[in-house]
Amino acid sequence: MNHQKLFKNVDEQEPTICTTIGDIPSWLTGNLYRIGPGKFDFKKQSVNHWFDGMGLLHHFHIENGAVRYKSKFINSPAYNAAEKNQKLCFREFATDPCATLFQRFFTRFNQQFTSNTMVNISKLDRDMISLTETPQPIIFDKDTLETIGPYSFNDEFQYNLHTAHPHKDNHDQSMINLGIRMGRKTYYEFFKVRNNQRQLMSSLRIQKPSYQHSFAMTENYLIIIDTPFKVTPLAIRFGTKSFINHFKWHKNTPTIFHIFNIKTGKKQCTIKSPPFFMFHQVNAFEKNVTIVFDTIAFKNATIIDALYLDNLRKGMPDIPAGKLKRFILDPKTHQMISKKTLLNESIALPNINYKKYNGKPYSWAYALNTKKTPFFNRIIKINVETWTHKFYEKEDCIPSEPIFIQHPAKNDEDDGIILSVLFNTKTNTTQLHGIDAKTMSNKFTSTIRGLRGYTLHGQFFKTVS
Numbered sequence: 279m280n281h282q283k284l285f286k287n288v289d290e291q292e293p294t295i296c297t298t299i300g301d302i303p304s305w306l307t308g309n310l311y312r313i314g315p316g317k318f319d320f321k322k323q324s325v326n327h328w329f330d331g332m333g334l335l336h337h338f339h340i341e342n343g344a345v346r347y348k349s350k351f352i353n354s355p356a357y358n359a360a361e362k363n364q365k366l367c368f369r370e371f372a373t374d375p376c377a378t379l380f381q382r383f384f385t386r387f388n389q390q391f392t393s394n395t396m397v398n399i400s401k402l403d404r405d406m407i408s409l410t411e412t413p414q415p416i417i418f419d420k421d422t423l424e425t426i427g428p429y430s431f432n433d434e435f436q437y438n439l440h441t442a443h444p445h446k447d448n449h450d451q452s453m454i455n456l457g458i459r460m461g462r463k464t465y466y467e468f469f470k471v472r473n474n475q476r477q478l479m480s481s482l483r484i485q486k487p488s489y490q491h492s493f494a495m496t497e498n499y500l501i502i503i504d505t506p507f508k509v510t511p512l513a514i515r516f517g518t519k520s521f522i523n524h525f526k527w528h529k530n531t532p533t534i535f536h537i538f539n540i541k542t543g544k545k546q547c548t549i550k551s552p553p554f555f556m557f558h559q560v561n562a563f564e565k566n567v568t569i570v571f572d573t574i575a576f577k578n579a580t581i582i583d584a585l586y587l588d589n590l591r592k593g594m595p596d597i598p599a600g601k602l603k604r605f606i607l608d609p610k611t612h613q614m615i616s617k618k619t620l621l622n623e624s625i626a627l628p629n630i631n632y633k634k635y636n637g638k639p640y641s642w643a644y645a646l647n648t649k650k651t652p653f654f655n656r657i658i659k660i661n662v663e664t665w666t667h668k669f670y671e672k673e674d675c676i677p678s679e680p681i682f683i684q685h686p687a688k689n690d691e692d693d694g695i696i697l698s699v700l701f702n703t704k705t706n707t708t709q710l711h712g713i714d715a716k717t718m719s720n721k722f723t724s725t726i727r728g729l730r731g732y733t734l735h736g737q738f739f740k741t742v743s
């Protein structure tokens with residue numbers, strides 16, 4: 279495995295037909311959009327961190343048993359300025375463009391920080407958007423991938439940060455997200471987006487917000503996971519460092535669950551846990567009077583340091599393990615009832631049968647796993663009730679985030695196909711694998727020549743209208 283090849287600049291790809299081996303199920307028709315960093319090195323500056331790379335959008339179109347592929351950079355203001363000047367012009371996740379203090383002081387927070395939407399994909403109203411952690415989604419054309427422009431919120435809210443992992447409301451399918459509004463007074467706020475407007479659901483004043491990458495949602499609750507990786511609001515506004523370097527790990531400080539009633543927006547309670555850090559929750563649901571919360575937890579926030587390119591480009595990078603943990607919380611007594619490690623495997627980038635089971639009792643999670651290799655080498659399917667698991671692994675291949683698609687005529691939670699893009703670093707090919715989710719066996723492989731760019735997140739849409 280030569281994972282270092284994945285952390286190099288990648289070119290855009292014109293539409294091309296993939297070579298497919300195996301049978302693509304006739305019901306599997308649609309579009310897989312994925313995004314991730316595709317450019318790290320400019321003539322006058324190289325970025326420091328994996329999450330600083332410029333967002334390259336990938337599109338796999340599946341129809342009539344064939345797969346077509348193309349990719350295009352998101353022409354964000356951050357990308358356009360970096361291309362023009364051959365160096366960064368906005369403050370990225372962990373790389374600073376070295377603006378003067380004078381420039382910083384007179385530039386609004388949201389104009390200093392990146393619009394490089396390289397983290398995730400979503401659909402908002404009728405628009406396909408790419409997302410990062412600043413509140414400036416960028417709209418792209420669903421067919422050509424051309425950048426259309428920034429998504430404009432037609433409201434008065436002045437958020438500094440949004441998570442890149444919004445949820446869909448189970449009832450009306452509108453987007454729900456968590457924003458952070460920083461200033462003399464700082465707030466966590468949940469909001470729902472309808473017709474280009476954010477509607478406030480709940481608000482919580484906080485002294486020092488923590489880094490927020492994802493949040494949990496059940497039938498009746500929204501949950502903020504407030505880890506000890508915190509920032510001083512005024513320091514980030516007037517500071518001289520890149521975004522993430524303003525956050526500090528506060529030793530011996532608990533991780534706090536802030537739990538809100540989803541209907542009234544009122545805060546239900548605060549529940550403390552021993553400290554942990556997380557990027558990605560897996561799922562949460564209600565069981566009797568308790569809340570079950572599953573996440574990939576780290577002992578602390580050193581995972582962020584491990585994802586600097588200097589480390590990732592090493593032969594054997596040192597990457598801390600994230601473990602699947604289950605917390606059982608009692609919102610009536612405000613107590614954490616238990617905390618368990620469900621599986622002693624290092625896993626990342628989890629997914630579930632989101633459409634049918636988000637916020638509900640579920641059995642199956644899918645994620646990436648690393649076993650005796652420097653980077654991810656297999657996909658793991660985990661039964662979160664029995665703690666049993668199965669693997670999908672291909673020699674010399676590095677898989678990316680598994681996405682589950684339900685079989686339209688079958689009802690079991692794992693009746694469907696997992697789509698994952700695998701990178702064969704020996705043959706230098708990019709491969710879309712269709713995997714039978716029940717058996718974890720290969721159904722088809724659609725191959726393109728070249729390593730086309732590792733991705734962080736994506737979504738599958740049967741149709742995009």
Ligand SMILES: [Fe+2]
Pocket residue numbers: 397442443491557558734735
């Ligand atoms: Fe993420």
